[in-house]
């Protein structure tokens with residue numbers, strides 16, 4: 211077993227310097243391995259969904275938009291495949307946001323900032339921008355050399371820089387372009403945009419997103435993750451000792467020596483660490499930190515240092531995962547000669563999963579059973595009640611009927627409350643005096659002025675509750691709302 | 699104050715600003731360069747603003763900027779655009795007949811919305827914001843109409859008013875039977891009680907119904923009709939129903955009979971354009987009292 215190392219002996223940041231440090235540019239090296247492959251695949255999926263989803267079609271019948279995912283602001287509708295949401299149903303978005311937040315907590319309790327390392331848009335686009343940069347300007351060493359070189363700018367170098375920024379801007383512009391496609395019929399909008407006939411607001415949004423993508427992914431990069439994003443601070447408060455974070459297993463790595471010296475010492479039967487101090491893990495790091503200094507706020511858990519170190523270990527014939535997803539508990543257990551234990555299922559992951567399941571399940575349930583017919587009632591305030599010449603009392607209501615279905619509906623209105631009421635909808639000739647029938651066009655709302663009259667002999671003495679029942683006379687779908695019938 | 703630059707912080711080796719609080723010194727750390735650059739850029743930007751837009755107040759006026767921009771002109775353009783949009787819709791309203799407006803949900807909604815605002819501006823002072831009326835000012839929500847409650851009749855009343863002085867106005871008034879000496883006070887009391895009995899209200903002890911009927915037949919029937927059912931041609935109210943413009947108690951009736959009544963409704967023709975008057979007629983009709 212390796213010699214126990216006191217974490218206090220590890221090299222630490224120099225805490226005596228000034229608090230303000232000028233930004234040091236990070237030049238991450240390319241790397242290959244398991245986690246890099248996972249990152250590439252996730253990037254392909256995320257970008258693919260983002261860029262192409264607006265072009266997916268969904269047949270909703272004549273007159274309805276045929277875009278699978280569409281935020282129709284002018285008509286206040288949100289379409290998501292077979293789901294169509296109305297403004298009255300924004301609570302689905304609230305639910306979605308809560309689920310998303312708890313899912314983030316869950317990810318955090320399992321693997322720390324893994325959201326940051328694999329799925330966060332900032333990471334995904336920065337990674338893409340790095341790939342472009344590497345393709346054009348070369349890997350870490352070349353880029354460092356080129357940036358340092360004091361030669362006057364040569365044509366070759368200038369063209370490299372111009373090319374890099376043009377490609378960056380193109381990606382950024384495409385990013386902004388895809389954004390606006392979610393708010394309008396995508397093929398139509400593309401046509402309008404290229405012929406400069408698109409709405410002004412679309413160009414403005416493309417401009418904003420092009421600029422922010424270019425700046426954030428091209429220049430701000432890891433600074434967004436370290437200084438601008440609140441998540442590292444929040445997640446630090448949410449994490450616990452069981453979360454699997456990218457960890458340098460110092461129990462195995464220390465003391466660091468060169469490859470040659472390690473071999474010599476091992477031949478003499480001495481204890482040496484596996485870390486050969488090659489700095490590969492530092493060179494590949496996106497946030498420019500040395501993970502061997504222990505867990506750090508800057509680390510986004512991307513696992514690229516694991517890949518880098520694994521490659522080194524393979525080369526020098528030592529076991530892989532000197533750096534791996536692990537936690538301090540296991541380092542201490544190994545130092546004590548015990549087997550490591552991993553606990554994904556524990557109180558907090560169970561609670562988070564339960565919350566996600568509960569809210570998600572509730573949302574699915576309400577979505578599946580949601581009524582496509584709705585009614586809201588508002589009582590007239592001024593006057594609250596009117597006495598008619600024959601002594602009967604009349605109350606007026608504003609009734610809003612919502613027909614969320616894809617077809618016109620004939621709706622009958624019934625009222626329950628005063629005895630033998632008569633009802634009249636302004637602008638509608640009722641066939642029966644107590645049961646007006648109106649047609650509400652598909653996917654729309656109608657606001658009606660509804661008058662309810664209680665005959666003199668049945669005048670209620672005081673305010674009584676009334677209930678309005680609305681029913682689709684064809685299909686029998688019903689809804690109801692309550693209000694009051696007020697006596698003058 | 700000491701010389702700032704000679705004061706060097708021993709830990710960081712940087713100069714301090716010379717400010718000191720309880721032994722804590724402030725480092726003279728420069729602002730980040732990007733921040734400083736943005737700051738100067740905003741200053742340059744603001745100078746551009748001075749030139750391009752109206753900015754400097756002069757004694758009599760102000761600098762007008764390069765393009766003669768003015769926010770007042772912008773508002774004027776927007777108002778004109780709004781007028782244009784509304785103009786089209788109001789034209790549709792003006793072209794449709796009253797009955798057709800009520801049958802078309804879109805026109806009805808427009809007329810009600812327009813009517814409501816115009817009502818609030820012009821009619822609410824007398825009739826109340828919800829048109830519930832007050833003593834002497836009819837409630838437009840109920841079904842009792844002095845001059846008729848059909849769409850056309852309401853429109854006519856709004857257009858020409860009542861006793862407004864307009865050539866086509868509604869005429870006819872309640873005479874002052876007491877003031878003019880036509881009826882003596884005990885006769886007035888009797889006929890007031892008779893009128894209350896017509897509406898099914900209680901009467902004074904020992905009131906002579908036969909005498910009341912006789913006085914009524916001689917003086918009131920001409921306008922209020924046989925049995926006091928009223929006459930909308932003359933704006934004479936129905937005296938048998940439950941709605942009383944000036945109150946139904948004996949004292950109020952005595953006052954009405956002695957002093958007479960002649961409430962004035964102004965004519966709106968000429969003050970409001972025809973389409974607006976139409977919208978208002980539809981609005982009032984849709985309040986629920988219209989026939």
Ligand code: SF4
Pocket residue numbers: 456491494495496497498499500501508509510511512513514515516
């Ligand atoms: S230390 Fe490793 S896991 Fe953390 S950000 Fe750097 S490369 Fe990624």
Ligand code: SF4
Pocket residue numbers: 458463484485486487488489490491492502518519520522532533
């Ligand atoms: S890559 Fe592995 S061996 Fe190389 S310095 Fe980092 S931890 Fe040590």
